[in-house]
Amino acid sequence: MSKEYGFLVNGKWIKNAKKREIRSPYNNEVVGVINIPSLEEAKGAIDAAEKAFEKFRNSPSYERSDILMRVVAGIEKRKEEFAKTLAEEGGKPIKTARVEVSRAMTTFKVAAEEANKFAGGELIPIDIVPGNEERFGIVKRFPLGIVMGISPFNFPLNLVAHKVAPAIASGNVMILKPASQTPLSALILGEVVMEAGLIPGGLNIIPLPGAQIEPVMEDERIRKVSFTGSDEIGWELMKKFPKKKVTLELGGNAASIVDDDPPDLEFAVNRNCWGAFYQAGQSCISVQRMYIHDKIFDKFMDMFVARTKALKLGDPMLEDTDVGPVIDTVSADRIMNWVDEAVNRGAKLLTGGHRDGCLIEPTVLTNVPPTCNVSCDEVFGPVVHIERYKEFDEVLKWVNNTRYGLQAGIFTKDIKKAFEAYKALEVGGVIVNDYPSFRVENMPYGGVKDSGVGREGVRYAIEEMTELKLMVVDLKDYK
Numbered sequence: 054m055s056k057e058y059g060f061l062v063n064g065k066w067i068k069n070a071k072k073r074e075i076r077s078p079y080n081n082e083v084v085g086v087i088n089i090p091s092l093e094e095a096k097g098a099i100d101a102a103e104k105a106f107e108k109f110r111n112s113p114s115y116e117r118s119d120i121l122m123r124v125v126a127g128i129e130k131r132k133e134e135f136a137k138t139l140a141e142e143g144g145k146p147i148k149t150a151r152v153e154v155s156r157a158m159t160t161f162k163v164a165a166e167e168a169n170k171f172a173g174g175e176l177i178p179i180d181i182v183p184g185n186e187e188r189f190g191i192v193k194r195f196p197l198g199i200v201m202g203i204s205p206f207n208f209p210l211n212l213v214a215h216k217v218a219p220a221i222a223s224g225n226v227m228i229l230k231p232a233s234q235t236p237l238s239a240l241i242l243g244e245v246v247m248e249a250g251l252i253p254g255g256l257n258i259i260p261l262p263g264a265q266i267e268p269v270m271e272d273e274r275i276r277k278v279s280f281t282g283s284d285e286i287g288w289e290l291m292k293k294f295p296k297k298k299v300t301l302e303l304g305g306n307a308a309s310i311v312d313d314d315p316p317d318l319e320f321a322v323n324r325n326c327w328g329a330f331y332q333a334g335q336s337c338i339s340v341q342r343m344y345i346h347d348k349i350f351d352k353f354m355d356m357f358v359a360r361t362k363a364l365k366l367g368d369p370m371l372e373d374t375d376v377g378p379v380i381d382t383v384s385a386d387r388i389m390n391w392v393d394e395a396v397n398r399g400a401k402l403l404t405g406g407h408r409d410g411c412l413i414e415p416t417v418l419t420n421v422p423p424t425c426n427v428s429c430d431e432v433f434g435p436v437v438h439i440e441r442y443k444e445f446d447e448v449l450k451w452v453n454n455t456r457y458g459l460q461a462g463i464f465t466k467d468i469k470k471a472f473e474a475y476k477a478l479e480v481g482g483v484i485v486n487d488y489p490s491f492r493v494e495n496m497p498y499g500g501v502k503d504s505g506v507g508r509e510g511v512r513y514a515i516e517e518m519t520e521l522k523l524m525v526v527d528l529k530d531y532k
Contacts, residue, residue: 056085057085060088060258061243061257062097063097063254069088071089072087084138092265094259105254118222121249123248124246127245132151135241140377141237142237143207146374147374148372156214160214167219171194174192176192194516194519194522195522198225198226200228202216204216205281206233208336209237212281216229216281216514220518226257228257230260230261240260276297282303288303288503301505301507302504304459306342306432307341307461308341308343310343312467318352326360326361330361333413333434334379337431338490342428343439345442354403354439358403380411381411382411391436394426395428399422400425418437418439445470449477453479456503457504460482460492461482461484462483464486471483495512
């Protein structure tokens, strides 16, 4: 029988009459049952968070750091349960689910370190103007208060950790709305966080449908919104709530350049292949577009297609599965329609292109017109297209020819070209000699253009969740 999960408000797990089944995208089996709060119950989380913040905002840094390290220990104790839940609710292959659990532990570890650093500040010289010889300024960051976190389905544990951990580290409190398709791992994390000693109301988890969250979010006591999801929804939230601080981590269609002198061609093939198809391509920094120098294009393509064909598609609970299902049939329909559109407009299908339910074969295309959806929009599925180029300046323009700008990758031995790419590419991060899907938890992570605003990565998320306050002191003796 599937486990039933309550929702978390003010340190209590609440169950009510309104329930919803969570089903596996692989076989449609019920993997859990959640309780849906009423609007009144959801708004009660704001009251609880407000009371918690009055106490937690002044908590010493060592206390917050200790809580975060106890969360790490709690995840460690339940790491296989977390991995299994990720595989069941989201279709993530079990071996990559374990990687996500490990990353979430790292996120909380980094936050534990940053909690102590956050206690510091900066001394500002005020005596740059005559008459202020005895004055000095202190600048510190202070927590905003209630942060609303809205997380996506694709990394339902670690991307929740990237909201919860910096909130705790900085003395904020959080109301979390996990993704509707994958709320179970967030609810288990809530159990771990409360067992770690976080104050009741410091974390509240309300698994509301997306359409029902705005009446909660409009409360002016919610000072900050941290949203990860689609660009359409994200920008609409910013329009509707202009007085709130907002971080938007939105879409992408990441490009990877392999120049004529990559340090290791086989490494470039393997990393880009994994970057295109891990998580069934459902990552904002999944490799979607690849540009290969004409001199090595044919050799690279042969190796890449062979590597793609070797990937195992199937049951996410099997240890040797590389690629699991996409999240639902609506997504699968859209992805396949986009592949068909590209082929009908002249693209060449090199491998893949078939579907069984939510399982889509890793698909490689070439000669894709740049106005096709699989090139100019975000596929969010196991599809990549590979094109050849001759001139470096030209390929940089191709990479920039998109409304997105999250991360890009370049493989080259030429350090000058690496810096040219760093300067020219309109993205939040340039990864040299690795795929654009590379991310470590302390990196500043975010994009430009339609990919969002603000940055995550624990220290940078803390900056987004706090505000600077100045105090000027005059030591002059007025007697």
